[in-house]
Amino acid sequence: MKIWKKMAVLAAVALLIGAVDSVAGPGWVSAITATRDKINKTQREKDDLEDELNKTQDNLDQLEGKRDTLEKELNYLNSQLSSVVENLENLESQIREKEQEIADTQAALDEAKATEAWQYESMVILVRCMYEQPEENYLTVLLSAGSFSEVLNMADRIEKMVAYDQKMLEAYKENRILIEESEARLQEEKIQLEALQAQAQEERDKVSGMINQTSNSIAKYGNQISDAEKKALAYEAQIKEKEEDLEYLKQVLAEEIAKSQAAANGVWRDISEVSFAEGDKKLLANLIYCEAGAEPYEGKVAVGSVVINRVLSSQYPDTVLGVIYQNRQFSPVASGRLDLALAADIANNDCYRAAEEAMSGISNVGNCVYFRTPIEGLSGISIGGHIFY
DSSP: OHHHHHHHHHHHHHHHHHHHHHHHTTOOEETHHHHHHHHHHHHHHHHHHHHHHHHHHHHHHHHHHHHHHHHHHHHHHHHHHHHHHHHHHHHHHHHHHHHHHHHHHHHHHHHHHHHHHHHHHHHHHHHHHHHSSOHHHHHHHHHHSSSHHHHHHHHHHHHHHHHHHHHHHHHHHHHHHHHHHHHHHHHHHHHHHHHHHHHHHHHHHHHHHHHHHHHHHHHHHHHHHHHHHHHHHHHHHHHHHHHHHHHHHHHHHHHHHHHHHHHHHSOBOOGGGOOOOTTHHHHHHHHHHHHHTTSOHHHHHHHHHHHHHHHHBTTSOSSHHHHHTSTTSOHHHHHTHHHHHHHHTOOOHHHHHHHHHHHTTOOSSTTOEEEESOOTTOOSEEETTEEEO
């Protein structure tokens, strides 16, 4: 998409250049240099911003993918935690039930022990009564009996009472043993449940930790996504700004090319009609130094020729000073570099010689009134690192 945009821009520029060529021939307007430079620079900056935006968007997509994966993992962990918590609650409920059973069994055991003790004490008292009575008491009992049969009945009742107490005592003992065994079994089951509870709590803590870690990761990626989105929005705003600048610069370029056409079709003076002021040579030589100091001598003469061509054209000021200091025409003027060069008069001999040659009416670029570094689609006279048109 960017390549097509660039091609469209270049095609538009080529059409404008072609329109000027058809009217003006090989000589073009030369203050378009700064504007073209701005357009190219703005286009490059716009392309760079679009590249950064694409990178940011790719990064954003990756972050969102990681966040989605983490959210799925978090959902799984939450469901796993719910299962663990449910299991833990079930175990805790079983433990509470088991504790209640143990408490009930303990109460039954205490009651059985108390009953056993009471039964044993009762039997002891009965036996003591039977064997600790004085012999005369037994005699009294026997003598008081109405018959021998009654004596036997009395003995039989006593024997049955002792046998019953003995039987009940054994039953209470067996019951107590069963209760003790039940209590031991319940205690063992409780220990097992508590072990399971400890495992469930450990699993819950583990899953909770994983959930916290995953949530923190999601939050981290969320912050990175937010930052990436902000960065993308900033790039988009800058791209929009560059596009607006680009449209403005294209409009300026079109106006300047139209002006170059007017210059080509306008009135031109002869060099003999120009009266140079004192200091013009120094001014032109230092501008040549700033614009073409590293260029070959032919390039220096060509820059001087562009300035003099403007002086000769009716579309530009008719003095060297007026041409050079015309608003937004030569970048060393705008940057202040020309004033610094003039203050120290740093122009070398070649720059002065080129200025003298141009001021004498010699031109190696015809009627060209613009120059710039080469760009794709721009035709003209190529000298050194500049295209003259």
